Amino acid sequence: MDTKQNTALLHALAELPGPLPARGVIHIAIRHTDRFTVVGNDLAQHPGLSTTAVGFAVRIQSLPQGTEIGIKALAARFPEGEKLIAAALRELETHGYLQRARTRLPNGRIVTRTVFCNQPAALLRPRVAAAPPKQAPAAPQVTAPVPASAPAPARGPALAQAPARGPALAPAPKPERPAPEASAPEAPVPEAPVPEAPFVPLVPPPTAPKPPRPPLPQPRELTPELERISTALLSDLHHHSPEFTLSEEHVHRLVPGVAAWLERDTHPDTVRHALTTNAPEPVKYPYQFVKHRLTVLLPPPVHRTTVTPFQTCDGCERAFRAPTPGPCRGCRTGHAHEVQQAAA
Template structure:
């Protein structure tokens, strides 16, 4: 059986005006009349946003006002997992399309309010009320009170006093009163999409870069390619990374430990081995060894000797004494008996 062909699409291609391109995509644009969302090219062709983030931005933009767009709500609506959705939302938030803020309600609850803007760069430009439709000059004037608009007949001139000037006659029709435009509520400022990143921490430096430390560090960095070929460093990069390895060796880190920390769980492939090794030397450096005096155990408290219980040989009562014998009462009675006998 032959593959079914879409004859409607083929017929639409023949109705396109002008010559068709020899390669690339051919657009058949049919105007929407209902259920459509306008998406700008600044979002659809964003140079740094991932395709997943652009897709979720279009999905969020097409949802009605007030729809929940939390991570769990989107995961229940779409097939993507929560981790992918969270990464896409963070990406949109970093570029200014999404803003999440915690708001206190009058009843004391705390909710997360999510705001989506389809053109975050437009918020950075000055926005004034002139963006509203301009009205004619006659309409923009503040309307006069009703009693002032009533035309009074011109008074007759009197002979005794000087005549009052007649009221001016309106030659143009009275303009229709328009309601005053509502005040424009400016959106909260959004940080620019390309906010400056914090500076990276510098490469650790040893207290003293001795020739022995330089020799060991150079040998360790040059030997990395024998254990992991993707860590082939140039001679200039090795010389720049020597102080970082020397700082590790100065803190009594073994060469095998340094090699394991630099090459374990590395991405495949390592596109920039110099930057990767520099990052791990900076962020994974161990702390200096503590002073041996700080490792001594604290002095122990003297042990308290507890006098054991003994059983009296005379009355069988229990009493505390270091050795067996009689209790105090039996000893006193025995002393009284001996005194009486004497």
Template sequence: MDTPQNTALTRALTELPGPLPARGVIHIAIRHTDRFTVVGNDLAQHPGLSTTAVGFAVRIQSLPQGTEVGIKALAARFPEGEKLIAAALRELETHGYLQRARTRLPNGRIVTRTVFCNQPAALLRPRAAAAPPQLPPTAGTIATPAPVPEPMPQPEPEPTVEPEASPKPVPAPEPVPTPGPKPAPEPKPVPAPDPPARQATPPQAATPQDHAPAAASPFVRLVPPPTAPKPPRPPLPRPRELTPELERISTALLSDLRHHSPQFTLSEDDVRELVPGVAAWLERDAHPDTIRHTLTINAPEPVNYPYQFVKHRLTVLLPPPLPGAQDLTPPPARRNPVTPFQTCDGCERAFRAPTPGHCRDCRAEDEQRATAA
């Protein structure tokens, strides 16, 4: 008897209109006026998300723009652990609700940028189909407000027509002293404004709505356009001259591949078409064992198309021609002339000069003596 009981819900049930279900949940929806977040049923009832992932999606959606929503930030804000939060974020990332990317700031610092979308499926369809769901958020968190905004724009054009019709009967009393024009203005305000208002409003209201999604649809489309056709594959290499000797060795090498690897069993037509490619390798002084090893090494299991596989390797892995003898000759060494040392005939000091004689000082003294004499 001393346990407190909350009778507020019991009183609220008595105020609900209509018969109530005998079992199951009964909703008492009270309209929020502030501090509320609109959550769609596609997230709240998502069959592929766990209850933990849905709960963190609602919490992230309720946070203000620019709030840190990393694993450590959420663990510091909420009681769940980092492992549980990381698993929930991976679920949201798998189903497209969350996207995390590492970006570099202008100052060189690398940060994680998180993007959250409340309706990822709406990004893959045109804006015309995604625009109507944007109206229910203004009605609160009620799950079925879709039919409410549709009739709202219809009564709006009607009051615009009524004030137009009201001023028209105002000038009608002006011609009251003249009995003749009275019957003329009476039929004008009644039939005239009604048909033009009904004919003008629907096309004017429909055309901008039809053109707006068509112009904005390219910005919503996230599916990439069809890729361009692939460039043509390079042709099979051919030798400068297919001699009988090169043809014989190439045919034997291709026919013998099945002895080393049963996957490379080629038909006669395949061998005949691949002979020029092997001859081009032999012409560039490639050893037959090297060619066999290159064609069969690290082959997938199984090789479904041996002809295409051998042709691809003969084309892509073609070695360059061997350099000639002149190409391998090192350039001649550059010889810098070195002036030898000489011994001065006057002072016997060593100096560099191409020929023997006097050093610079001795030559200067000889010139001074000659000028003095």
């Protein structure tokens, strides 16, 4: 059975200029007149981006302004899954195509806006200030043509003719004023170069260092009792929420953080509630999530006030405050006075 030939394709190939390559792709470029998006080769042939990331970059670039491009919004619009979309967005954010900018609204609220740039490298280039528009040269003045019957105008000033003797003659016609010559257009004055303003990047580079994360809190003394209770609490989290299943190594690393909470008179149920309440769905990295909450939600230390207990005086039965039982101050003073008198 013969292969079906596309007649329109054959005609389009015949109209291509020059010889066709023997192998490889052949481009038939038909000019778009509506509904098209310009994509640069720096994105289409980016060596560090996967084909999936390039495809989502083209799709995001073709969407109108204000379209939601979150993971769930893109998953509802396109057939790819959320994991593949999230990986593609991370690639675009790493290479600077997708960036997030925090702006303040007129009502004072701070929102995070997602910005897509088709050429992130161009944001770091120095910008040249636009020169002011040049004024058009003055149009030359055009004078009316002089009639052919009129005498030629004189260059110098007209001299008065002396009256001739004899019979009166008709007065000689006054010479006409010379027509003003067309003024030549003025040459444009060269403008002074505009100094370039120092370039300030609007968006930080994608390789900007991130601030270090705070360390996991540590107890003043990790006693065996604190270690036992902390280990049991972390190992039992998956019974309350299956997403908080921790490995043995992760439990061992997180024990000091839970012990620091318990050392500050926090009940184990309170610690469990603080770690598992209002958690995102799903919790992709339970170890990092629990470590983050143990660090940022750490309660303040408990400042205990030492209260001196009441004691009963052995001599006068009077109540007084003292760390240990014994006589009160009055009995001690009187006993000391009696000893001095006896010695004297």
